[in-house]
Amino acid sequence: GAGVSQSPSNKVTEKGxxxxxxxxxxxxxxxxxxxxxxxxQGLEFLIYFQGNSAPDKSGLPSDRFSAERxxxxxxxxxxxxxxxxDSAVYxxxxxxxxxxxxxxxxxxxxxxxxVL
Amino acid sequence: GEDVEQSLxxxxxxxxxxxxxxxxxxSSSTYLxxxxxxxGAGLQLLTYIFSNMDMKQDQRLxxxxxxxxxxxxxxxxxxxxxxxxxxxxxxxxxxxNRLAFGKGNQVVVIP
Numbered sequence: 001g002a003g004v005s006q007s008p009s010n011k012v013t014e015k016g017x018x019x020x021x022x023x024x025x026x027x028x029x030x031x032x033x034x035x036x037x038x039x040x041q042g043l044e045f046l047i048y049f050q051g052n053s054a055p056d057k058s059g060l061p062s063d064r065f066s067a068e069r070x071x072x073x074x075x076x077x078x079x080x081x082x083x084x085x086d087s088a089v090y091x092x093x094x095x096x097x098x099x100x101x102x103x104x105x106x107x108x109x110x111x112x113x114x115v116l
Numbered sequence: 117g118e119d120v121e122q123s124l125x126x127x128x129x130x131x132x133x134x135x136x137x138x139x140x141x142x143s144s145s146t147y148l149x150x151x152x153x154x155x156g157a158g159l160q161l162l163t164y165i166f167s168n169m170d171m172k173q174d175q176r177l178x179x180x181x182x183x184x185x186x187x188x189x190x191x192x193x194x195x196x197x198x199x200x201x202x203x204x205x206x207x208x209x210x211x212x213n214r215l216a217f218g219k220g221n222q223v224v225v226i227p
Contacts (some may be wrong), residue, residue, distance in 0.1 A: 004158070006158075023140065033214060035217075041219060042120070042122075042204065042217040042218055042219040042220055043159075043204065043215075043217040044216075045205075047117040047213055056214075057138070091158055091159065093159075102146075102149075102164055102166075103124075103208070104148045104149075104161055104164065105161075105215060106161065107151075107158040107159040107160070108158050109156075109157055109158040110157075110158050
């Protein structure tokens with residue numbers, strides 16, 4: 001079946017511009033995660049959505065970062081006034097979160113963001 | 117707290133076995149995962165182990181868990197060129213809403 005998809009696959013922008021990154025999770029998955037992978041670094045948790053609950057935004061690095069999840073499905077990560085340090089691969093993952101472990105996360109291919 | 121450590125680079129000859137190591141600090145971790153990331157791709161789940169297990173084998177993959185030392189390893193038997201990738205270990209605990217990942221270990225398979 002279809003996996004997690006992300007768009008665009010690559011995004012080059014100028015410093016100070018806003019960008020929107022999109023994630024389409026696996027159908028039926030109630031949990032959705034955003035991570036950031038910087039060069040040579042592991043994955044940094046950004047935000048987590050679970051159903052209709054308030055999202056866990058504890059990983060967002062600054063107030064320039066925000067995310068929405070509409071209708072419990074598609075999610076958009078928005079970065080305002082981009083900075084060069086925002087350059088990274090942004091990965092989205094979804095999981096079934098059935099309440100029974102393990103709650104395996106399935107990842108999309110990522111969006112590579114380059115801020116010039 | 118969550119803190120996952122991995123070594124950074126491993127080169128191995130095709131056909132040999134490769135072992136990737138990981139240490140974690142959260143003693144309440146319940147599941148430990150290995151993910152593979154090929155160049156330009158997202159993370160692919162390879163296998164996972166429940167914390168009450170010592171070993172799990174899945175075809176060419178063997179996961180060993182030493183709970184006392186909080187040490188996790190992944191052994192790949194008969195390493196192939198397609199195994200060249202970055203391998204991430206991750207831990208998950210009940211009540212957490214996220215996986216805690218290590219920095220990854222790049223494996224390069226030499227033909």
